[in-house]
């Protein structure tokens with residue numbers, strides 16, 4: 001596998017865990033890394049929330065003390081004054097890089113002219129990147145093909161010119177959200193037009209699709225297929241090495257879920273609704289899985305989760 005570098009960061013392979021709200025906390029990142037993801041990010045956090053750091057934001061920003069590297073802090077926003085203040089925060093030293101989210105289509109974020117709204121004004125994205133680069137950070141951007149109309153070539157060139165170290169492309173427009181099929185041909189087109197590494201995202205769900213993505217660009221980023229399924233990275237690596245996906249056993253699924261709960265407690269990021277959401281995704285693909293998921297939904301305390309795991313193992 002060719003070596004991929006982001007700035008001076010050398011990655012052990014070309015598989016990326018996507019930033020995901022309510023999923024990619026440090027406990028979850030550790031599990032995905034254990035099974036083979038080389039790069040991971042926090043979930044998207046509003047720059048303004050970091051400037052007014054509260055307990056919830058702190059949790060979202062937590063990095064595990066060992067094994068959680070390299071890690072990107074993913075942010076969004078729309079205000080250059082805030083970005084400038086943010087760029088100088090001492091706490092940024094804890095992260096290996098800053099990723100700017102220019103792809104989130106949610107109405108709350110777009111209503112604040114952040115996330116995918118930024119694609120309407122490529123020059124603003126360029127200015128944000130410059131502010132962070134001037135403050136000495138490694139900077140990446142995650143974009144979509146466009147907001148409504150496809151302007152991915154224009155945005156990609158602006159991102160490169162502003163000095164970004166890597167570009168991730170989710171191959172759908174914001175208007176398409178995640179409904180229609182991603183159009184990877186645009187990832188190939190961008191790859192031919194710019195010199196910085198390009199990571200492809202959208203529809204990487206297996207060893208076969210990851211291999212195809214890695215044929216056209218420098219990295220493959222997995223989101224939905226990794227929810228409750230950190231094993232996807234092992235499966236992809238196994239496919240690339242031996243042409244065969246690796247099966248996941250019931251015990252592996254249940255034990256991995258249990259490990260998630262323990263790690264989230266250890267790092268102070270435990271959240272019952274998140275545990276249930278992830279648990280209902282972990283507990284799939286075996287006899288009795290549906291019953292197990294229903295039983296998990298009525299669990300009330302951390303201790304009950306421990307008992308629940310013992311019961312279904």
Ligand SMILES: Cc1cc2nc3c(=O)[nH]c(=O)nc-3n(C[C@H](O)[C@H](O)[C@H](O)COP(=O)(O)O)c2cc1C
Pocket residue numbers: 018019020021022023042043044074101103104142170178201202203204221222223224225
């Ligand atoms: C539950 C969930 C949360 C997400 N949160 C974020 C986020 O915080 N930041 C981001 O850039 N993209 C986010 N996304 C988008 C994914 O990173 C990714 O771009 C998209 O799901 C397409 O990849 P996929 O086909 O592998 O799912 C999220 C997606 C999902 C399903």
